[in-house]
Amino acid sequence: MTLTRLSELVGLSIVNLSVLKNDRARAIRFSTLQAICVALDCEVGQLLVKVPDQADS
Numbered sequence: 001m002t003l004t005r006l007s008e009l010v011g012l013s014i015v016n017l018s019v020l021k022n023d024r025a026r027a028i029r030f031s032t033l034q035a036i037c038v039a040l041d042c043e044v045g046q047l048l049v050k051v052p053d054q055a056d057s
Helices: 005-008 013-020 032-041
Strands: none
Touching: 005 013, 005 032
């Protein structure tokens, strides 16, 4: 699915979706996360992963 189509389905700008896609987002609203999951027919756990940082090593 293109960012343009996802943008239409979710109601977010392409720029904001691009920020999420490229790991530059500092936060995300639960309503946005839910809308993305509905559009992609997936669960939250399929979108988010924990990446260990230096302190976790």
